[in-house]
Amino acid sequence: MVARAYTVAFEGVEAHQVEVQCSVTAGLPAFSIVGLPDKAVSEARDRVRAALNSMAIALPSKRITINLSPADLPKEGSHFDLPVAVALLAALQIIPEDAAEATVSLGELSLDGTLVSVSGALPAAMTAATGHRTLLCPEESGAEAAWVGDAQVIGAKSLADVVRHFTGQSPLPAAQPGEITTATGHKDLRDVKGQERAKRALEIAAAGNHHFFMLGSPGSGKSMLAARLATILPPLSPQEALETSMIHSVAGLLDQGGISRNRPFREPHHTASMAAIVGGGRRAQPGEISLAHNGVLFLDELPEFSRAVLETLRQPIETGDVMVARANAHVRYPCRFMLIAAANPCRCGDMYDPAKACSRAPNCGEDYLGKISGPLMDRIDLRLEVPPVGFRDLDLPADGETSATVAARVQKARDLQTVRYAEADGIRVNADIHGATLEDVAAPDAEGRAFLLKVAEKFGLSARGYHRVLRVARTIADLEASRDIRKPHVAEAVSFRLQMTKEV
Template identity: 55%
Template sequence: MVARVVTVAFDGVEARRVDVEVQLIGADGPTIFNIVGLPDKAVAESKERVRGAFAGIGLALPAKRIIANLAPADLPKEGSHFDLPIALALMAAMGVIAPDALDGWAAIGELGLDGQIARVGGALPAAVAADAMGLGLICPETTGPEAAWAGGARILAPRSLISLVNHFKGTQVLRAPEPGPLADGKAVPDLREVKGQESAKRALEIAAAGGHNLLFIGPPGSGKSMMAQRLPGLLPPLTSQELLETSMVWSVAGLIERGALTRDRPFRSPHHSASMAALTGGGLRAKPGEASLAHNGVLFLDELPEYSAQALDSLRAPLETGEIVVARANAHIRYPARFQLVAAMNPCRCGMGGAGRGACGKAPRCQRDYQNRVSGPMFDRIDLTVETPPVTAADMALPPPAEGTAEARARVATARAMQED
């Protein structure tokens, strides 16, 4: 007898179907547990977590050869979320639960040694994929509110393996989880707090209206970062489609807490020491990078020339195509990365540039060498370049501006509506 349970493997934000097949072979003898089908280290270790979880609920593995096949066998399998489907298929093969009880369900989840089902990333795209296959999804209790955002998908979110077994036996009923809250985002600082820099604020408003990439060039203390942090407050909230796209990226990255989503646009500000993999994605499990986490939002690069040339140039293609492809020997993983780039830099490495008090004594060579650290093709992808002169004491003595974020956001909404007509 072969017991089968459906699960998924993540290919970027896409969840691809994987069938977990478990077969018990041979008469009584030593227990041998093998997992085949291109598993990575985390998947190969599932057999020990399953063994421990079974012991935690009073079950012992059968004294037979156990083969767990993850089909299709040529698709790489990564992550600990294969624990639960392997355990369910094994219990069906052992007769602990009826094999037909798993019909119509897909499953993801990591098992603890006490039988608890631990949180895993990707519950939302897994639920969307399961619904597209006409299946429900079994996921950890902590990710149930997140998976419930997938529209009409059937969701079971048990806390432990024993509660799930009791549900299938009819001695306990698990309620379908409710979608998590649509939370308010963090308070966005107001543009009224910025004194002076009227030209830069006007450029910020134009960039928000047209989705333009923007670069501020000015000495330290001129308000470059301050204005960039106020850009999300000028942008309209995410549409329903954008909310789903953005949330799926964050779900794969494991950044959604208790299923709480927000319509605020993402604002990501990586440090200038960030590597190419940190910006564009990659690493051992090809997680989404900062550019993908800023999908439908803003990516802010402060001290632009201080980023490595390799990291900056890796953003050139995403700025054109709106997606990132992480190339590997056996797969190409795609992540969406349609973001608005805002950058800031000093005019030279010394900071002040070639004019005014504290001017650089190496100008203009210092400025030229510093700005040449950013490639020409990268500069070509920046639509607006704005100089921010030093803020004077007279500027600071001025009363707060009459208009702030609310007024500018209304004008941006009007401009965007005119573009859509």
């Protein structure tokens, strides 16, 4: 007799259904797990045996074989403990076989039978809903999985609770979704004194999801501006929140099952490795660019990052996803992020101050910024030199626009884009438009087109640069609620494109 239970194997943010087959036959006593398990899965037999012993359930002196089907799909992680235990309990006729087959389970077992939370409950719940099965998971993971409304989710504290639930002695209640978390902070765009042009660029970047590069001396406010970008971005839509939470669930970053409507803001240090930024490692985990999906990736001191790391950003910026290729896995992760980068003009940062600049200026700046390749810079929509703030400006009262005021304008511009691209496949914001859609929605009027052609010919804009100017101009027009893209919109977009032509 073969008893069956179900679980999942993760490949990126996708959870593939796995059938756990258990056979108890006559022969020399043995407990083996087959089906391409990794070390953590193979060790499940010892954890399951100890957990059953803690419940006074002794394994028979027979040959126990667990098969994880499909056998050619790699199985990784400790979440296979619970489904192995469920299949074994069904094979021993301790719990009903039909109940085990109607359940997708995942969870790690302690030696005393306590269930330990695992990552990936949210995508596992989506797989369970697709197969019209109930998801059984540790209680701590239930709040996260319950956000998938189409799936019934049961959270248990221990293996004993699971047995009592399946046998009808003490049915477990359905898990409830966790709370929607909101950011708590006191940062406001009003705190930034001066830098009006930088604030304008930040607003445009937020409205159209455009990449933004700031160049300026130390202390000019680049990091301060970037940190306040989150305060003017619109909240995640339900679809975006689910996409982002699935990635964070696989990475084990969801806090007590709460789903956040705030856009991710990731700021890795410049010493981060390629695997940390792009994704990888032994289990091909998502990197910072995927954890920033639908949010912001802030790279401070951009030239200090490894050249190889920076060059790997070129393809994800264009396609919105990244393929993490390893010898035993090829995993695709989404990574539609907004890149905000900042850099000093040179290594010491004082090139613009004649009294402090070294004797190598301006060659020191060219060498320093030369670490940023032209193809990478060509993919950045907005470029701005951020000048130092004068001491007198610092004494002025904070009477600028608040983040709430700017956020309202950004939200109106995003609403226009939502309506405009409602029927477009794969396009949500102006930064995504391409091809025929770009020609339809971002074509300037005759005066604006003539101006742009003249600029493109004079400054040698690439085809990518030409199209990115059109996207930014479309966003500027949306901020003014203008249906047409006129010459002033194109001129402002061009000004952010060409301002740093000599420096970078």
